[in-house]
Each structure stands twice: as C-alpha cells, then as structure tokens.
Amino acid sequence: MVNRWASGSLAQRGQANRLSHGAAIMPVLLIVGGGLFGSQAAAYARSRGIEARVFDASLEGAASPAAAGLFKEAWAGKRLAEHYRRAIPVLDRLYGIRGVTLKNDDGEDESFQCVPPSAILEKKPVLAKVTAVGDGWLETESQRHEGWVYIAAGIWCQQFLPELAISGKAGAAFAFPGEQPGTIHAIAPGRQAIAFVRDPGFTHFSDGTAERDYAQEHEQATLSRAAALGLTDTPVMRFWGYRPYTPGGPVFRRIGERTWLATGGRKMGTIVGASFACRLVENELRA
Ligand SMILES: Cc1cc2nc3c(=O)[nH]c(=O)nc-3n(C[C@H](O)[C@H](O)[C@H](O)COP(=O)(O)OP(=O)(O)OC[C@H]3O[C@@H](n4cnc5c(N)ncnc54)[C@H](O)[C@@H]3O)c2cc1C
Incomplete structure (x- = not known):
C-alpha cells in the first residue's frame, strides 16, 4: 500500500475547486469503505448537498453486515x-429508528x-480496492x-495510517428461517445473546462473541446459545466480521488538509x- 501525503497535490487543491469564472465548487467526498462508517458519512453528506462516492473492496471479515443494529442509551454509557x-437524530432523520422489544430472562419486556x-x-x-491515498486524492x-x-x-485503516493502533475482534451472527419473538439472555456483565427479527422472514441471532483468534469452538458456542433460545434449524445465513478496536476508544482524525x-x-x-x-460534515467540511 502506498500512502502519499506529498505537497504536489496542494497546488491542485485550490485549482480544482474553482470554475474558470472564479465561483467555488464543492469537492466530491471520496469514501474508502462502504461499511456503517463510510455509508453513513455518504448519506449524511448527500443530505447536506455534498456529492459522495463510496469505494468498497468487498473484503471478507467486514463487520457491518453482521451488526444486529440494536442500541440503547445504557449500552453507550x-x-x-x-x-x-x-x-440519534442523525439515524432518525436519515433512516428512521425502529423500536424493538425483547423479553429478558425475568420475563420482562426490554425496549x-x-x-x-x-x-x-x-x-x-x-x-x-483503493490502492493509495494522499491528501485530497485516492487511487x-x-x-x-x-x-x-x-x-x-474498518480494521484495514492501518494500511493508510501505519501508526494507528487497531485490532479486530471477530464474531459471527446467524439468520434462522422464520420470525421468532424477540429474546435477550444475559451471558456475562455487558454481554447478551439476542434473537429478534432484524430482516423480514428471519430471526437474527448474535451473542457478543469478540475474539482476536476466532476458532471453530467459538462458532459452536454461538450456535449452542442460539439453540438454547429455540433456534435449532439450520441457519440460512452466516455473518462473520471483525469489530474494529482502537485503544482508548473510537478514533476520528484529520490526517491531511483534505483527508480524514x-x-x-x-x-x-x-x-x-x-x-x-x-x-465530518458539520464540523469539518461545512465549517
Ligand atoms: C457479530 C457482530 C454483531 C454486531 N452487532 C452490532 C450491533 O448490534 N450494533 C452495533 O452498533 N454494532 C454492532 N457490531 C459492530 C459493528 O458491526 C462495527 O462496529 C461496524 O460495522 C464497523 O464499521 P466500519 O464501517 O468501521 O467497518 P467495516 O464494516 O469492516 O467496513 C470497512 C469496509 O472497508 C472496506 N475496505 C477496506 N479496505 C479497503 C480498500 N483498500 N479499498 C476499498 N474498500 C476497503 C471493506 O471491504 C469493508 O466493507 C457488530 C459486529 C459483529 C461482528
């Protein structure tokens, strides 16, 4: 992977943003990665009138297709x-937030x-595949x-910023045929097994497994937890991906004049x- 932050592109920056009569034109937002992070940036930018183009290499181990998509304030802490x-207002404006009720181990409904x-x-x-990135350009x-x-x-960010400390922790989710009532089962503090209808016609199951060295035994343990919640049919879909972990919490960094x-x-x-x-859009691009 070649990363170039050469100032050669600086000269092009100003020129590329001006029409011949001097009126400023808005640069295109070029996004490396079409997971949850990249796709939401594209949707948000477009909602503010910024053209966005998403590049994705369809890499095995991408996390986003596995996400249950569930959240609650207490989980954010x-x-x-x-x-x-x-x-919350971003998600509601761009996609609409759905309410989901899951029955817990005490038989109570949790929202x-x-x-x-x-x-x-x-x-x-x-x-x-994006093969090289520099300040204000990609190839x-x-x-x-x-x-x-x-x-x-996601976990492949390091190829563009070698000093970034990042690790991937893998887990799998499964889709089972049919729609079962939503259930949540506590496994450990801060970790639950969840079964609910994420996509019509299927029951989505995940259990918070997050392993650096993912092995068959983890897969078997996840499937056993699904079976304990009544999901004993053969799954019709397996989603497997690496959650990106960075020390100290999520990272948002401006790494060039026109690159984040x-x-x-x-x-x-x-x-x-x-x-x-x-x-990105409100504080950086529109500021
Ligand atoms: C089993 C499981 C369940 C989860 N459940 C939830 C949940 O319920 N709620 C929740 O909020 N989160 C959940 N997560 C976590 C969530 O999925 C991740 O935090 C999130 O998907 C990370 O998104 P991302 O866009 O950073 O990375 P990714 O989804 O990994 O996307 C990165 C993309 O970049 C592309 N890419 C990489 N390098 C290049 C390149 N050189 N050129 C072009 N494209 C490239 C890849 O193909 C990939 O599509 C879950 C994760 C797993 C594994």
Whole structure:
C-alpha cells in the first residue's frame, strides 16, 4: 500500500475547486469503505448537498453486515454518551429508528432501538480496492480521484495510517428461517445473546462473541446459545466480521488538509459511525 501525503497535490487543491469564472465548487467526498462508517458519512453528506462516492473492496471479515443494529442509551454509557446524543437524530432523520422489544430472562419486556445494516449500507458502491491515498486524492488500480477523502476502512485503516493502533475482534451472527419473538439472555456483565427479527422472514441471532483468534469452538458456542433460545434449524445465513478496536476508544482524525480517518466502532458501530458522519460534515467540511 502506498500512502502519499506529498505537497504536489496542494497546488491542485485550490485549482480544482474553482470554475474558470472564479465561483467555488464543492469537492466530491471520496469514501474508502462502504461499511456503517463510510455509508453513513455518504448519506449524511448527500443530505447536506455534498456529492459522495463510496469505494468498497468487498473484503471478507467486514463487520457491518453482521451488526444486529440494536442500541440503547445504557449500552453507550458515559464513555459514548456524547456519540449517542449526536447519533440519534442523525439515524432518525436519515433512516428512521425502529423500536424493538425483547423479553429478558425475568420475563420482562426490554425496549431497544434499531436501524438494521440493510437500511444503512451503501447500495451501489464503486466496487474497487483503493490502492493509495494522499491528501485530497485516492487511487484505485484503474483511476485517480480528487476531492475530500474519508478513510472508513474498518480494521484495514492501518494500511493508510501505519501508526494507528487497531485490532479486530471477530464474531459471527446467524439468520434462522422464520420470525421468532424477540429474546435477550444475559451471558456475562455487558454481554447478551439476542434473537429478534432484524430482516423480514428471519430471526437474527448474535451473542457478543469478540475474539482476536476466532476458532471453530467459538462458532459452536454461538450456535449452542442460539439453540438454547429455540433456534435449532439450520441457519440460512452466516455473518462473520471483525469489530474494529482502537485503544482508548473510537478514533476520528484529520490526517491531511483534505483527508480524514475514522474507525474503532467496536460493538457500537451504528452509533459511533453516525456521530462521526455528523462531525465530518458539520464540523469539518461545512465549517
Ligand atoms: C457479530 C457482530 C454483531 C454486531 N452487532 C452490532 C450491533 O448490534 N450494533 C452495533 O452498533 N454494532 C454492532 N457490531 C459492530 C459493528 O458491526 C462495527 O462496529 C461496524 O460495522 C464497523 O464499521 P466500519 O464501517 O468501521 O467497518 P467495516 O464494516 O469492516 O467496513 C470497512 C469496509 O472497508 C472496506 N475496505 C477496506 N479496505 C479497503 C480498500 N483498500 N479499498 C476499498 N474498500 C476497503 C471493506 O471491504 C469493508 O466493507 C457488530 C459486529 C459483529 C461482528
């Protein structure tokens, strides 16, 4: 991977943003990664009149298709409270927040909010691997593009910023045929097994497994927990991905005059991705 932050592109910056008669034109927002982070940035930018183009290489291990899309204020806690506060109106405006009720171990109903990844993920990204990024430009194998650049490449962000400390913790989710009533079962403090209808016609199951060295035994344990909640049919879909972890919490960094990077969504990628999308557009691009 070649990363160039050469000032050669600085000269092009000013020129690219002016029409011949001097009127300023808005740069295109070029986004590396079509997961929750990149897709929400694209949707937010477009909602503010900024053209956005998402590049995605369809890498195995991308986290976003696995996300249940569930969230609640208590899960955000104090550390992510600011993200939560910023994300809720964004998610509601862009996609609409759904209410989900799950029955807990005591037989009580618990309320959650949900935006499934199917509502968020970019429908038609440019299916291409970004091979190099510099300040205000990126390259795929066939083309160079100029504009604002937002690197939202999940656990692969490090190829564009080698000093970034990031690790991936893997887990799997499964879709079972049919729609079962929503259930939540406590596994450990801060960790639950959840079964609910994420997508029509199916019951989505996940159990918070997050392992650096994911093995068959983790997969078997997840399927056993699903069976304990009555999901004994053969799953029709397996979603497997690496949650991005960055030390000290999520990362949003301006790494060039016209280039930003964001990752570290952990188990709260829907919320943090929405919060960062708002920050990018309102505090950086429109400031
Ligand atoms: C089983 C499971 C359940 C989860 N449940 C929830 C949940 O209920 N709620 C919640 O908020 N979060 C949940 N998460 C966490 C959430 O999925 C992640 O925090 C989030 O998806 C991270 O999004 P991202 O866009 O940063 O990364 P990713 O989704 O990994 O996306 C990065 C994208 O970048 C692309 N890419 C990388 N390099 C390049 C390149 N060079 N060129 C082009 N494209 C590139 C990849 O193809 C990928 O699509 C869950 C995760 C897992 C695994």
